[in-house]
Amino acid sequence: MNALELRDICKRYEDFTLDHVSFSVPMGSIMGLIGENGAGKSTTINLVLGLIGLDSGEIAVLGENGPAVSPKVKAQLGVVLDEAGFPDCMTARQVGKMLRLAYPNWQQKTYDGYLARFGLPPQKPLKDYSRGMKMKLGIAAALSHNAKLLILDEATSGLDPVVRDEIIDMLLEFIQDEQHAALLSSHITSDLEKVCDYVTFIHRGKVLYSEEKDALLERMCILKCTQEQLKEIDRRAIHGVRRGAFGVEALAERDRLPDGCVTDRATLDDIIVYVAKGERK
Amino acid sequence: MNLIITNSSGQPIYDQICTQIKAMILSGSLHEGDPLPSMRLLAKELRISVITTKRAYEELEREGFTVSVPGKGCFVANKNPALVREEHLKRIEELFGQAVQLARQAGIPAAELAEMLQLQFEGE
Amino acid sequence: MRALFYKDLCVLQKMLRIYALFVVLYTGLMVWMEDSSFMALVILILFSMLPVTALTGEQNTNWGRFGQTMPVHRRTMVTEKYLLGLVGLVLSAVVSVAMILGTAALRGQPLDWGGTLVLVGIGVALCAVQQAIALPLSFWLGGERGRLILLGSMVLVLLALGALGSWVEEGLPGWLVGLLASPWLLAAITVVVLAVLLVASWCISAAVYRNKEFN
Numbered sequence: 001m002n003a004l005e006l007r008d009i010c011k012r013y014e015d016f017t018l019d020h021v022s023f024s025v026p027m028g029s030i031m032g033l034i035g036e037n038g039a040g041k042s043t044t045i046n047l048v049l050g051l052i053g054l055d056s057g058e059i060a061v062l063g064e065n066g067p068a069v070s071p072k073v074k075a076q077l078g079v080v081l082d083e084a085g086f087p088d089c090m091t092a093r094q095v096g097k098m099l100r101l102a103y104p105n106w107q108q109k110t111y112d113g114y115l116a117r118f119g120l121p122p123q124k125p126l127k128d129y130s131r132g133m134k135m136k137l138g139i140a141a142a143l144s145h146n147a148k149l150l151i152l153d154e155a156t157s158g159l160d161p162v163v164r165d166e167i168i169d170m171l172l173e174f175i176q177d178e179q180h181a182a183l184l185s186s187h188i189t190s191d192l193e194k195v196c197d198y199v200t201f202i203h204r205g206k207v208l209y210s211e212e213k214d215a216l217l218e219r220m221c222i223l224k225c226t227q228e229q230l231k232e233i234d235r236r237a238i239h240g241v242r243r244g245a246f247g248v249e250a251l252a253e254r255d256r257l258p259d260g261c262v263t264d265r266a267t268l269d270d271i272i273v274y275v276a277k278g279e280r281k
Numbered sequence: 282m283n284l285i286i287t288n289s290s291g292q293p294i295y296d297q298i299c300t301q302i303k304a305m306i307l308s309g310s311l312h313e314g315d316p317l318p319s320m321r322l323l324a325k326e327l328r329i330s331v332i333t334t335k336r337a338y339e340e341l342e343r344e345g346f347t348v349s350v351p352g353k354g355c356f357v358a359n360k361n362p363a364l365v366r367e368e369h370l371k372r373i374e375e376l377f378g379q380a381v382q383l384a385r386q387a388g389i390p391a392a393e394l395a396e397m398l399q400l401q402f403e404g405e
Numbered sequence: 406m407r408a409l410f411y412k413d414l415c416v417l418q419k420m421l422r423i424y425a426l427f428v429v430l431y432t433g434l435m436v437w438m439e440d441s442s443f444m445a446l447v448i449l450i451l452f453s454m455l456p457v458t459a460l461t462g463e464q465n466t467n468w469g470r471f472g473q474t475m476p477v478h479r480r481t482m483v484t485e486k487y488l489l490g491l492v493g494l495v496l497s498a499v500v501s502v503a504m505i506l507g508t509a510a511l512r513g514q515p516l517d518w519g520g521t522l523v524l525v526g527i528g529v530a531l532c533a534v535q536q537a538i539a540l541p542l543s544f545w546l547g548g549e550r551g552r553l554i555l556l557g558s559m560v561l562v563l564l565a566l567g568a569l570g571s572w573v574e575e576g577l578p579g580w581l582v583g584l585l586a587s588p589w590l591l592a593a594i595t596v597v598v599l600a601v602l603l604v605a606s607w608c609i610s611a612a613v614y615r616n617k618e619f620n
Contacts, residue, residue, distance in 0.1 A: 029331070051473050051619040071476035085471025087462075090415045098415070102408035102475050172325040197330040214333050218293060265288075 003181030009057030028178035032196035078142030084134035114140035189268035240278030452497030453532035461551030
């Protein structure tokens with residue numbers, strides 16, 4: 001079963017349209033959602049969570065078809081948004097109490113364990129927490145009610161590398177069995193490269209790539225050549241070009257390039273940047 | 282079991298895993314019937330995708346180095362002498378390829394190379 | 406829903422403490438002043454504002470977005486606010502009656518149960534109407550505009566009370582006097598009307614909230 005399935009979803013705003021976005025997150029895997037600011041990542045997640053309404057298309061969360069996500073399914077979702085969301089006047093202990101009343105599968109011991117592990121003082125009001133602490137609390141909460149699907153929307157931006165590393169470890173632990181899955185939207189592509197099995201690249205409201213992360217990174221490369229050499233190459237192989245004073249760099253498909261080309265490994269960042277730059281020509 | 286993988290070589294990660302596990306089997310550090318770590322555990326520890334470790338394990342099984350028992354995991358297969366020989370031959374061929382390339386660059390003829398090989402054997 | 410109640414209690418804690426202080430202060434003032442029953446009504450208004458206060462507070466923070474990820478129906482969230490409102494009304498009615506009668510007792514005056522109950526009853530009715538109007542508006546407009554709604558409705562209720570007061574002084578029309586003769590009938594009619602109003606208000610709020618988008 002797929003933990004999450006999006007089929008041709010569309011959402012129209014005045015100045016932006018999410019256009020026929022489709023992808024799936026299989027159980028037991030982690031899907032990374034990448035793209036520029038304003039590309040549609042948060043809009044997609046908002047649609048999945050039922051925060052905004054769908055114009056057309058279908059979303060199936062943990063096997064349940066939309067349009068709205070029922071409380072039964074929501075009880076199995078662990079969500080961490082970019083702003084922690086708990087009222088500032090509450091303490092971590094009170095947050096735990098509130099969530100215990102809300103979630104049928106609340107694991108108090110697990111929650112307390114995370115508070116201790118993260119060094120979060122349970123009696124301090126959240127307004128005295130740093131941003132990193134608030135995010136850690138959000139993650140502790142998301143992991144303490146036997147959630148099957150974890151959705152993180154820019155949950156790690158603004159956190160230091162040490163904390164992000166801890167979070168990566170926890171995500172990897174989370175999917176140790178086939179019964180869990182995660183959807184991560186982030187700008188910090190280095191984190192995604194470490195932890196994702198699949199990656200979906202959304203650009204200006206459309207899905208450009210949605211495949212196994214390693215396959216994508218093997219398939220793509222950074223071609224380095226001269227302007228003239230570029231002209232000789234199959235247009236379909238080139239996905240984005242950066243012209244410099246001493247030559248040209250392009251995001252290209254390895255297989256379609258002729259032998260003898262000078263290439264470099266492509267990273268997820270490269271893919272985002274080259275596609276974006278390519279459009280601006 | 283130690284596995285060192287690097288992002289900076291051109292070799293795909295699943296290939297690096299395969300190569301290293303094969304080397305361990307051939308050298309005897311991994312014995313017949315030894316269990317391999319689960320795909321997921323390996324992925325977690327190496328911080329790579331489980332799809333990659335799965336691919337590595339599938340490759341190893343396909344080449345006959347391991348067998349997977351449903352519900353139990355992957356185990357080192359019984360040593361197949363033909364397989365071991367073939368693996369060694371493959372490695373030698375690779376090394377020969379490198380030597381020949383160097384020889385061509387330096388303009389050294391095949392005859393001289395063959396002589397060097399002979400000397401190496403006799404020297405042992 | 407219990408989770409939402411608990412959250413609102415945590416959030417309103419500080420405010421409730423301030424209100425408790427007000428109650429003490431005002432009672433003190435009332436003992437000192439003449440004919441000061443109306444002051445208790447201020448308390449009534451404050452308490453009846455609780456759900457709207459909680460709602461606007463919510464929408465100003467990120468709770469609005471996060472709350473939607475919890476396993477609670479949107480209509481349950483709406484219901485919780487209305488129930489909070491009812492709790493506020495009952496609490497404020499009890500406190501107001503206690504303040505007025507308490508003051509009278511402290512001043513050695515006779516306890517006017519009938520008059521007090523009518524006064525507080527009218528206050529509660531007006532506040533219930535205020536809730537019925539302000540809650541759907543808050544659900545719809547939320548956030549900053551919610552504060553304006555809060556202020557606006559408070560002003561409206563005070564004006565209505567004032568108008569009611571002067572109307573009573575001018576002299577009531579015949580049929581009303583007849584009705585007042587049987588206060589239980591009046592009370593019953595009022596309760597029914599308020600119930601209908603609040604249920605209608607709930608329906609509007611639920612419809613508004615169901616379609617709300619949280620970006």
